[in-house]
Amino acid sequence: MSTGANIKDTINSMGKKAFDAKFELLKLDEESKNQVLLKVADALVENTANILTANERDIERGLANGMHEGLLDRLRLTDNRINDMAEGIRQVAGLPDPVGTVMDDWTLENGLNIKKVSVPLGVIGIIYESRPNVTADAFSLTFKAGNVVILKGGSDAIESNMAITNVIRDAIEKEGYSKDFIQLIPFTDRSAVNELLALREYVDVIIPRGSARLIKTVCENSKIPVIETGSGNCHIYVDKAADINKAIPIIINAKTQRIGVCNAAESLVVHKDIMEEFLPKFKEEMAKNNVELRADEESIKILTDAKPATEADFGTEYLDYILSVKTVNNVDEAIEHINKYNTGHSESIITEDKETAEKFLKGIDAACVYVNASTRFTDGFQFGFGAEIGISTQKLHARGPMGLKELTSYKYAITGDGQIRK
Amino acid sequence: MSTGANIKDTINSMGKKAFDAKFELLKLDEESKNQVLLKVADALVENTANILTANERDIERGLANGMHEGLLDRLRLTDNRINDMAEGIRQVAGLPDPVGTVMDDWTLENGLNIKKVSVPLGVIGIIYESRPNVTADAFSLTFKAGNVVILKGGSDAIESNMAITNVIRDAIEKEGYSKDFIQLIPFTDRSAVNELLALREYVDVIIPRGSARLIKTVCENSKIPVIETGSGNCHIYVDKAADINKAIPIIINAKTQRIGVCNAAESLVVHKDIMEEFLPKFKEEMAKNNVELRADEESIKILTDAKPATEADFGTEYLDYILSVKTVNNVDEAIEHINKYNTGHSESIITEDKETAEKFLKGIDAACVYVNASTRFTDGFQFGFGAEIGISTQKLHARGPMGLKELTSYKYAITGDGQIRK
Numbered sequence: 001m002s003t004g005a006n007i008k009d010t011i012n013s014m015g016k017k018a019f020d021a022k023f024e025l026l027k028l029d030e031e032s033k034n035q036v037l038l039k040v041a042d043a044l045v046e047n048t049a050n051i052l053t054a055n056e057r058d059i060e061r062g063l064a065n066g067m068h069e070g071l072l073d074r075l076r077l078t079d080n081r082i083n084d085m086a087e088g089i090r091q092v093a094g095l096p097d098p099v100g101t102v103m104d105d106w107t108l109e110n111g112l113n114i115k116k117v118s119v120p121l122g123v124i125g126i127i128y129e130s131r132p133n134v135t136a137d138a139f140s141l142t143f144k145a146g147n148v149v150i151l152k153g154g155s156d157a158i159e160s161n162m163a164i165t166n167v168i169r170d171a172i173e174k175e176g177y178s179k180d181f182i183q184l185i186p187f188t189d190r191s192a193v194n195e196l197l198a199l200r201e202y203v204d205v206i207i208p209r210g211s212a213r214l215i216k217t218v219c220e221n222s223k224i225p226v227i228e229t230g231s232g233n234c235h236i237y238v239d240k241a242a243d244i245n246k247a248i249p250i251i252i253n254a255k256t257q258r259i260g261v262c263n264a265a266e267s268l269v270v271h272k273d274i275m276e277e278f279l280p281k282f283k284e285e286m287a288k289n290n291v292e293l294r295a296d297e298e299s300i301k302i303l304t305d306a307k308p309a310t311e312a313d314f315g316t317e318y319l320d321y322i323l324s325v326k327t328v329n330n331v332d333e334a335i336e337h338i339n340k341y342n343t344g345h346s347e348s349i350i351t352e353d354k355e356t357a358e359k360f361l362k363g364i365d366a367a368c369v370y371v372n373a374s375t376r377f378t379d380g381f382q383f384g385f386g387a388e389i390g391i392s393t394q395k396l397h398a399r400g401p402m403g404l405k406e407l408t409s410y411k412y413a414i415t416g417d418g419q420i421r422k
Numbered sequence: 423m424s425t426g427a428n429i430k431d432t433i434n435s436m437g438k439k440a441f442d443a444k445f446e447l448l449k450l451d452e453e454s455k456n457q458v459l460l461k462v463a464d465a466l467v468e469n470t471a472n473i474l475t476a477n478e479r480d481i482e483r484g485l486a487n488g489m490h491e492g493l494l495d496r497l498r499l500t501d502n503r504i505n506d507m508a509e510g511i512r513q514v515a516g517l518p519d520p521v522g523t524v525m526d527d528w529t530l531e532n533g534l535n536i537k538k539v540s541v542p543l544g545v546i547g548i549i550y551e552s553r554p555n556v557t558a559d560a561f562s563l564t565f566k567a568g569n570v571v572i573l574k575g576g577s578d579a580i581e582s583n584m585a586i587t588n589v590i591r592d593a594i595e596k597e598g599y600s601k602d603f604i605q606l607i608p609f610t611d612r613s614a615v616n617e618l619l620a621l622r623e624y625v626d627v628i629i630p631r632g633s634a635r636l637i638k639t640v641c642e643n644s645k646i647p648v649i650e651t652g653s654g655n656c657h658i659y660v661d662k663a664a665d666i667n668k669a670i671p672i673i674i675n676a677k678t679q680r681i682g683v684c685n686a687a688e689s690l691v692v693h694k695d696i697m698e699e700f701l702p703k704f705k706e707e708m709a710k711n712n713v714e715l716r717a718d719e720e721s722i723k724i725l726t727d728a729k730p731a732t733e734a735d736f737g738t739e740y741l742d743y744i745l746s747v748k749t750v751n752n753v754d755e756a757i758e759h760i761n762k763y764n765t766g767h768s769e770s771i772i773t774e775d776k777e778t779a780e781k782f783l784k785g786i787d788a789a790c791v792y793v794n795a796s797t798r799f800t801d802g803f804q805f806g807f808g809a810e811i812g813i814s815t816q817k818l819h820a821r822g823p824m825g826l827k828e829l830t831s832y833k834y835a836i837t838g839d840g841q842i843r844k
Contacts, residue, residue: 023761026785108806112795121817122787200641204817219622220645225818228647246840253842339445361835363448365544373534373838382843383536383834384528395543395626395831396647397818409817412805413783416795418668420675421804 007187011195014150014183015202018123021180022148026120028177030097036175037093037140041086043171044136044164048082054163055132062156074131075157085136085164092140095386098404099146112416118408120146122204125196127218129154129210135164138209139182141389145407148181150203152196154210155188162186197222204409209390212317227402230393232262232345233317234375237334237360239351240273246372247278247350248285251323253374254348256289260319262391263346263378267314267324269334272298275327279303291321298327314341331356335363342366344393346375367393367400429609433617436572436605437624440545443602444570448542450599452519458597459515459562463508465593466558466586470504476585477554484578496553497579507558507586514562517808520826521568535837540830542568544626547618549640551576551632557586560631561604563811567829570603572625574618576632577610584608619644626831631812634739649824652815654684654767655739656797659756659782661773662693666700668794669772670707673745675796676770678711682741684813685768685800689736689746691756694720697749701725713743720749736763753778757785764788766815768797789815789822 028036044051055077062072104116124147126138135151142149153161161184169179185192197206200223208218212231219226236254238247254265270278279302286293293306294313300306303325313324314337328334331349338347348370349360357371368378378401380388385403392398398406450458466473477499484494526538546569548560557573564571575583583606591601607614619628622645630640634653641648658676660669676687692700701724708715715728716735722728725747735746736759750756753771760769770792771782779793790800800823802810807825814820820828 023758023785023787026787106806108804112799114805119787223642225647225650225816227818243840249842250840257843336445357837361837363445365445365448365541366833368834368836371835371837373836373841374843376843377534377836377841382530384530394647396649399831400834409821411788412790412800412822413793414790414795414799415779415783415793418665418672419795419799420671421679421796421798 004191007189007192008195010187011185011192011199014185015123015199017180018148018150018183019202021178022120022122024178025143025146025148025181028146033097033144033146034093036172036177037089037144039175040140040168040171041089041093043167044082044086044089047163047167048079051082051160051163051167052077052079054159057159058132058157067156071156075160077132077160081133085133088133088137089140092144092387095144095404097144098408103410110419112414112419115413115415116410117413118405119411121407121409123148123150123202124407125150125152125199125203125206125224127152127193127196127206127208127210127214129214132157132160132164134209135161135184136168138389139168141387141404142407143181145404147407150183150185150196152185152193158186158188193218194221197224200224207390225396227390227392227397228394229390229402230262230345231317231343232264232375232378232391232393233267233315233341233343234263234265234346235267235269235338235342235348236265236375237269237331237338237347237349238271238274238278239331239334239349239353239356240271241353241356242271242274242278242350243352243372244274244278244281248281250348250350250372250374251282252285252289254376255291255323256321257374257376259321261376262317263375264319265323265348265375266316266318267326267341269326269328269337270299271331271334272327272329275299275302286323289321291323293323293325295325296327299325317343331359335360339363339365345391346370346378348373348375367391426613429611429614430617432609433607433614433621436607437545437621439602440570440572440605441624443600444542444544446600447565447568447570447603450568455519455566455568456515458594458599459511459566461597462562462590462593463511463515465589466504466508466511469585469589470501473504473582473585473589474499474501476581479581480554480579489578493578497582499554499582503555507555510555510559511562514566514809517566517826519566520830525832532841533839534841537835537837538832539835540827541833543829543831545570545572545624546829547572547574547621547625547628547646549574549615549618549628549630549632549636551636554579554582554586556631557583557606558590560811561590563809563826564829565603567826569829572605572607572618574607574615580608580610615640616643619646622646629812647818649812649814649819650816651812651824652684652767653739653765654686654797654800654813654815655689655737655763655765656685656687656768657689657691657760657764657770658687658797659691659753659760659769659771660693660696660700661753661756661771661775661778662695663775663778664693664696664700664772665774665794666696666703669700670703672770672772672794672796673704674707674711676798677708677713677745678743679796679798681743683798684739685797686741687745687770687797688738688740689748689763691748691750691759692721693753693756694749694751697721697724708745711743713745715745715747717747718749721747739765753781757782761785761787767813768792768800770795770797789813
């Protein structure tokens with residue numbers, strides 16, 4: 001039975017173990033870390049049967065609880081999916097070590113030498129609710145960057161997550177290191193999240209991965225610094241100087257290539273001088289792609305099949321075959337509208353006018369601002385980072401796709417010869 | 423009368439104004455920003471009489487409330503102090519603009535060009551309780567980095583802070599820009615702080631400056647990302663391979679040059695093999711400098727005048743003429759002890775052994791780790807940043823002394839020619 005006091009004590013003791021383990025992990029060099037990752041990958045494949053058995057219990061519980069087929073599919077593990085997990089870990093082993101980079105190096109007049117050196121963040125708490133493969137994924141990235149991780153997965157996947165975590169812990173221990181480099185919170189109670197968010201003494205950073213609601217709860221309740229990996233209410237602005245032959249494929253791609261993702265477009269902003277030429281073609285293409293439109297007063301005159309857009313539409317991340325449409329008189333109005341409704345994720349302008357493009361690039365407050373390209377490129381792999389732990393929509397620390405480098409901090413290493421301050 | 427609802431509404435409306443102002447500020451180039459700063463500096467000097475009158479009211483209230491002379495001195499403004507404020511602002515005007523730096527620039531195989539460009543953080547909330555000059559100081563630094571600021575000063579200084587803020591706002595308006603580039607919360611109620619900490623919609627970052635208690639409250643209650651500028655429980659570790667002629671002056675400097683500051687030393691850690699040679703001299707020098715010692719069981723055999731150190735002593739930032747003493751058997755024990763009790767600020771080892779120094783530099787989890795130097799160098803000006811908004815003791819975003827660069831974020835500006843994701 002998990003009581004409140006039991007949960008609090010257990011999570012506090014997990015925090016203490018993680019804190020101690022982070023100093024042990026600090027001692028591992030690049031080669032040792034990669035060796036652990038490769039062994040963990042092998043262990044996951046070797047233990048496929050165990051993991052699938054645990055996963056079957058989650059699936060059965062999901063079926064009994066009437067879980068939707070879409071969610072069941074996300075939850076389900078197979079031989080192939082476990083192989084993919086292992087392959088992902090091997091790839092992370094092959095990436096460059098982000099720790100120990102000398103980012104800056106200077107010497108003061110008094111002879112003190114200052115080096116700014118990248119170091120692990122320390123103990124990272126990751127709260128997620130998605131597929132069980134996140135368990136392996138989150139471990140490999142945080143570990144490669146020298147961090148200890150405490151995971152809190154979704155209750156639907158608890159058996160699968162626990163099985164994966166135990167395989168990883170055993171593999172680490174076999175290599176002679178602390179299995180507490182990774183711990184999974186064994187409770188499904190919501191209070192467990194709050195206990196984790198209060199562990200200021202032991203946990204350096206919290207990263208939530210999941211729904212907008214989960215992320216909001218974590219940001220608002222955490223006493224520990226959070227990296228917000230947020231939702232994306234992304235816009236495409238078709239300027240009066242747009243090349244329509246670029247605009248149409250970009251909009252189709254940004255809206256429909258994968259509808260449930262944070263870098264998908266949710267809103268079209270269109271300059272009124274290009275409306276009459278552009279909107280009829282746009283309407284036709286959206287219809288072909290089964291995209292329902294929610295148009296403002298101006299654009300609905302041409303987009304006659306659309307529903308009228310409400311104020312709420314402009315603030316909604318549909319994650320569906322729906323797109324809102326807003327007309328503007330100039331790029332300044334477009335920038336203002338987007339800055340009002342966007343979530344700081346990805347915004348794109350379609351224009352052949354360089355000055356307008358510059359204005360948009362400078363004026364839009366978002367992690368990724370595009371000219372003549374799909375917002376779907378906001379992704380650690382697309383950016384060439386070789387990995388991605390999430391996409392940050394906050395201003396502190398990291399913004400946009402976060403790879404291994406974004407899982408590090410820095411320290412100043414200062415070497416003197418007896419210097420004192422005058 | 424300030425009622426709860428009134429406070430909530432006012433602060434919300436201040437947030438909205440700051441949000442709008444941040445887009446206006448984004449348009450100012452380096453020259454315009456510097457011009458504003460120089461005019462603000464002149465205006466402060468020109469309005470000295472007004473500011474001193476307001477300050478006099480704070481002083482009188484302080485006296486009536488029985489405020490200590492030390493605090494009264496911090497609160498008191500003079501012609502000279504206002505001139506110093508203005509001079510500080512002129513110096514910030516002369517610093518390089520941290521905004522618009524291309525930090526990285528690469529092109530993907532598909533032709534998409536990605537530039538990582540430094541941008542302002544946006545709207546910064548600064549909560550402070552110290553001297554009224556922080557008002558001008560905080561404005562100049564945040565503004566130079568392109569940020570709008572909402573200030574919440576201490577209630578003791580509210581008249582002075584308000585007078586300074588109004589002079590700055592008027593000077594900005596005279597230059598033709600929004601006076602909302604700076605706003606001061608006009609309430610002394612504690613609830614005003616909580617209202618500010620809840621303004622997720624408008625405020626990007628919170629920076630607390632003040633006592634450990636203030637900072638803890640802010641970190642634990644903010645729904646907005648915080649940069650923790652923390653307290654410093656700093657250690658000096660005298661290794662068995664220490665040069666005692668370096669150790670003594672460094673300890674005197676780190677402990678006594680200024681006792682009330684976060685980078686002052688609070689604890690000595692000493693290798694037991696050097697105790698007998700080192701501690702008698704150390705004892706003599708500490709007595710000369712009126713430093714009271716709190717010694718552990720081993721060291722008290724030599725430091726016979728010391729009080730016995732308790733567990734609590736090792737975790738205390740005295741900010742006073744007191745130093746705790748802990749003996750260890752080797753550098754690993756020293757690292758473990760320091761990592762247990764330090765606050766992530768500044769730690770120093772005194773040793774002539776390079777390998778031991780490397781171990782200490784790598785193993786200590788703190789913003790600044792020193793070899794053979796005083797911890798008092800942890801400071802934006804000493805580091806050559808030309809400015810300092812505070813010293814971060816957290817891992818996210820910035821660590822150690824924060825100058826102008828640490829008051830910026832970045833965005834990715836991505837330019838294509840019609841690229842869509844495959």
